[in-house]
Amino acid sequence: xxxxxSTAEINHLRRLLGWIRCEVGQSPDELVETLKKIAPAxxxxxxxxxxxTVESMEKAASVPLYVRSALKALSKAIADQPGDxxxxxxxxxxxxxxxxxxxxxxx
Numbered sequence: 001x002x003x004x005x006s007t008a009e010i011n012h013l014r015r016l017l018g019w020i021r022c023e024v025g026q027s028p029d030e031l032v033e034t035l036k037k038i039a040p041a042x043x044x045x046x047x048x049x050x051x052x053t054v055e056s057m058e059k060a061a062s063v064p065l066y067v068r069s070a071l072k073a074l075s076k077a078i079a080d081q082p083g084d085x086x087x088x089x090x091x092x093x094x095x096x097x098x099x100x101x102x103x104x105x106x107x
Contacts, residue, residue: 010081017074020067027068028060 005013026034035053045053 005078005081010078013074013078017071017078020071024063024067024071025056025060027063028057031056031060 025031
C-alpha cells in the first residue's frame with residue numbers, strides 16, 4: 001500500500017513527530033549515555049537532582065517499544081521529502097530581542 005502525501009500532510013506529520021519526540025524523550029539507553037557524558041561537568045548531584053533523574057528513567061522506560069519503533073519508521077518515511085517546517089508565529093522578527101537588549105544584559 002503506497003500513498004503519496006501532500007506537502008501539507010508531510011509538514012503536519014513532521015510537526016506531530018517532533019512534538020511526540022519531545023514528549024517521549026530519549027530511550028533509557030540513550031539517557032544513560034547522556035548522563036555518562038555530562039556527569040564529569042556536573043559534579044556532585046543533589047538529592048532533588050537524583051530524584052529527577054530517577055523520574056526521567058522511569059518515564060523513558062514506560063514508553064512502549066512499539067511507540068519508539070513507530071517514530072523511527074515514520075521519520076524514515078518522510079526523511080527524503082523536501083521542505084522545512086516553519087512555525088509562522090515564531091518566524092516574525094519582532095519575536096526576538098534586538099541585539100542591543102542582549103548586549104545590555106548583565107551576567
